[in-house]
Amino acid sequence: MDNCIFCKIIAGEIPNYTLYEDDFTLAFLDITPRAKGHTLVIPKVHAENLLELDESHVKNLLLAVKKAQEKLDKVLKPDGYNIGWNHGEAGGQVVPHLHIHIMPRYVGDGGTNMHAIVNNPGSESVEENFKLF
Ligand code: AMP
Ligand code: ZN
Numbered sequence: 001m002d003n004c005i006f007c008k009i010i011a012g013e014i015p016n017y018t019l020y021e022d023d024f025t026l027a028f029l030d031i032t033p034r035a036k037g038h039t040l041v042i043p044k045v046h047a048e049n050l051l052e053l054d055e056s057h058v059k060n061l062l063l064a065v066k067k068a069q070e071k072l073d074k075v076l077k078p079d080g081y082n083i084g085w086n087h088g089e090a091g092g093q094v095v096p097h098l099h100i101h102i103m104p105r106y107v108g109d110g111g112t113n114m115h116a117i118v119n120n121p122g123s124e125s126v127e128e129n130f131k132l133f
Pocket of ligand 2: 004
């Protein structure tokens with residue numbers, strides 16, 4: 001996609017620090033890291049989010065997360081990870097090309113966990129919500 005910064009990285013028009021690459025995916029260091037080794041893993045096809053990514057690419061994307069994580073694990077030896085992605089404006093997504101954040105975690109780094117992202121469960125019970133499905 002013409003104006004997409006991550007498509008430009010894939011096209012080699014913007015430099016990056018590649019950790020892992022194959023025919024379908026690219027994993028590179030985040031330019032504004034929130035943790036030592038903060039990495040982004042992206043599909044080479046443009047898709048704004050997972051719902052828009054063709055199913056045929058999903059397996060490759062998760063495989064690339066594993067490959068990049070293996071490399072991070074070997075080199076930086078973190079104590080843990082948070083891995084995930086922001087989807088849509090409400091989810092805090094800034095770059096509209098699906099990217100999976102790999103955040104290495106280190107004991108005592110002062111960070112928190114996924115549960116701290118939001119605490120807005122609504123007033124209905126889980127049972128009531130389940131009925132909606
Ligand atoms: P998000 O809020 O999930 O859309 O995060 C976008 C991420 O992309 C941020 O963590 C940025 O630091 C990162 N980012 C933006 N431009 C670049 C770039 N040229 N190279 C590496 N990371 C980038
Ligand atoms: Zn793109």
